[in-house]
Amino acid sequence: MDSGNTAWVLTSAALVMLMTPGLAFFYGGMVRSKSVLNMIMMSLGSMGVVGILWVLFGYSMAFGDDVGLGLLGDPLEYFGLNGLWSPDSLSGDIPTLAFVGFQAMFAIITVALISGAVADRIRFGPWLFFAGLWALVVYFPVAHWVFAFSDEESGVVGGWIANTLGAIDFAGGTAVHINAGAAALALALVLGRRRGWPQEPMRPHNLPMVVLGAALLWFGWFGFNAGSALAADGAAALVLVNTLVATGSAMLAWLLVERIRDKHATTLGAASGIVAGLVAITPAGSSVSPLGAIAVGLVSGALCALAVGLKYRFRYDDSLDVVGVHLVGGLVGTLLIGFFGDGSTPAGVDGLFFGGGLELLGVQAVGAIAVLAYSFVLSLLLALLVKAVVGLRVPPEAEDAGVDESEHAEGAYEFAGFAVSRVARQSGSAGTTTASTATTALTANPDSPAYEGSKQ
Amino acid sequence: MKLVTAIVKPATLDAIRTGLDRLGVLGMTVGEVRGYGRQKGHTEVYRGAGVSVDYVAKVRIDVLTETSVVDDVVATIVENARSGRIGDGKVWVTSVDSVVRVRTGERDSDAL
Numbered sequence: 001m002d003s004g005n006t007a008w009v010l011t012s013a014a015l016v017m018l019m020t021p022g023l024a025f026f027y028g029g030m031v032r033s034k035s036v037l038n039m040i041m042m043s044l045g046s047m048g049v050v051g052i053l054w055v056l057f058g059y060s061m062a063f064g065d066d067v068g069l070g071l072l073g074d075p076l077e078y079f080g081l082n083g084l085w086s087p088d089s090l091s092g093d094i095p096t097l098a099f100v101g102f103q104a105m106f107a108i109i110t111v112a113l114i115s116g117a118v119a120d121r122i123r124f125g126p127w128l129f130f131a132g133l134w135a136l137v138v139y140f141p142v143a144h145w146v147f148a149f150s151d152e153e154s155g156v157v158g159g160w161i162a163n164t165l166g167a168i169d170f171a172g173g174t175a176v177h178i179n180a181g182a183a184a185l186a187l188a189l190v191l192g193r194r195r196g197w198p199q200e201p202m203r204p205h206n207l208p209m210v211v212l213g214a215a216l217l218w219f220g221w222f223g224f225n226a227g228s229a230l231a232a233d234g235a236a237a238l239v240l241v242n243t244l245v246a247t248g249s250a251m252l253a254w255l256l257v258e259r260i261r262d263k264h265a266t267t268l269g270a271a272s273g274i275v276a277g278l279v280a281i282t283p284a285g286s287s288v289s290p291l292g293a294i295a296v297g298l299v300s301g302a303l304c305a306l307a308v309g310l311k312y313r314f315r316y317d318d319s320l321d322v323v324g325v326h327l328v329g330g331l332v333g334t335l336l337i338g339f340f341g342d343g344s345t346p347a348g349v350d351g352l353f354f355g356g357g358l359e360l361l362g363v364q365a366v367g368a369i370a371v372l373a374y375s376f377v378l379s380l381l382l383a384l385l386v387k388a389v390v391g392l393r394v395p396p397e398a399e400d401a402g403v404d405e406s407e408h409a410e411g412a413y414e415f416a417g418f419a420v421s422r423v424a425r426q427s428g429s430a431g432t433t434t435a436s437t438a439t440t441a442l443t444a445n446p447d448s449p450a451y452e453g454s455k456q
Numbered sequence: 457m458k459l460v461t462a463i464v465k466p467a468t469l470d471a472i473r474t475g476l477d478r479l480g481v482l483g484m485t486v487g488e489v490r491g492y493g494r495q496k497g498h499t500e501v502y503r504g505a506g507v508s509v510d511y512v513a514k515v516r517i518d519v520l521t522e523t524s525v526v527d528d529v530v531a532t533i534v535e536n537a538r539s540g541r542i543g544d545g546k547v548w549v550t551s552v553d554s555v556v557r558v559r560t561g562e563r564d565s566d567a568l
Contacts, residue, residue: 195467196467196470199470200470396539397539397541400465400466400467401498405498405500409498409499409500409501410500410501410502411500411509415513416490416511416513418490418511419490419497419509419510419511419512419513420500420507420508420509420510421508421509421510421511422507422508422510423505423506423507423508424499424506424507424508425506
């Protein structure tokens, strides 16, 4: 066991964990104030549901021995992570559980990414149901395809994209971003457009919160990408630098597109460009030079800035542009390896611009399209299933009033203190509460805001 | 001249404005208000403590019109504000003695 590598992977796991709350802020700031809590809750919900499923079946389905054709790991081999905590259990030269924990964070954030397409209108329970089903049916198998490398020594067989096809996806351009983007498109189509979209403006309610989220994402992404080296070495260092410069150049490219198209470089554009760059360098981090990373960022920032307009042309309501940023950015990064791949990098393959011919580009395209197609079709079926069994959308009046109120019985902000007039006596669910008079003795939690209000 | 005042659901404001534009209404005053009618409020919960929000967020629209078109204005507002569910709001009309446009000093009909 290598303690330095272990320390870096454990640290990276914590960095990647922070990305999901970061995503919650990023998405939360972009929606209207009546939906921000629901937006945050969808990310938090993923941390619960997917984290547990990962321990039960997920790791086993993704990294267990292949059951055939490189399509799926054995779901029961490591059920409940059985025995993996033994001191002898290593994944390379780090404890297996360090790798398990690190990869758990990837599964969690991939599911959380999807929620951006369904802002303002999805019920919380059905979202959790979809999240769990999607992790089991889509993410775990695809993670096996892309991330599970065969081990000749121990005879463990991995996934088809990583081994048979040999496509390069360093940290999840296909398994995370194309996967989540295709699923987001499918779920948004099944769910339908928001009431009033696209005629009504739906302005982001808190841009500083969006930037806070983007900053946490960028910070965590150093763990996501450089941690994927699974070692504290030169490869990790190159990936870290590439993650810095690709992101910066994507941000500038996005702003340039805005400056030309809309006359102004915007804060929301900067935050979006940051994420577009992070997405694109995710698969390419170990196969391009820093100059190549700048090129990848420039292309991704510009193309994603243009791609977010597609939803208006095709009339699908991908509310926060999961398709425009993650699907397009993931495709850009995955395919550009075929152009900018540099044989002197850790991945060691030459793309078209480095004399490598078209073969690598073809391999990358097959991997990307396979994940896109599988994710889209299966997500569509899962969304239709959840819709048929429990329903997906809140009623129209709840959507007008806001999903925070209807789904969570909360409001994010205190807009009008005088409107909160009485402490209510709970009688079962919040929806059927009967209000008592102001003179009712308080039985509530003394820490609660309601109690504070009643003392005045 | 009449003053038409409407208290409606916030989500209906756009449709109302579009309808009034078609009638040739040139301006309106809009405010975010809170109040209660038969809808009463809703209840929120914080760590198990229930909180009654008794005053529901609505939008108040004030439109000054000529008497000749007031019925059309009211009808347009009602038509666009109606969902058929509780809390759709109210519209009322009051007579106006005089109106002055501040910039020019024009009065009454010229000031509308």
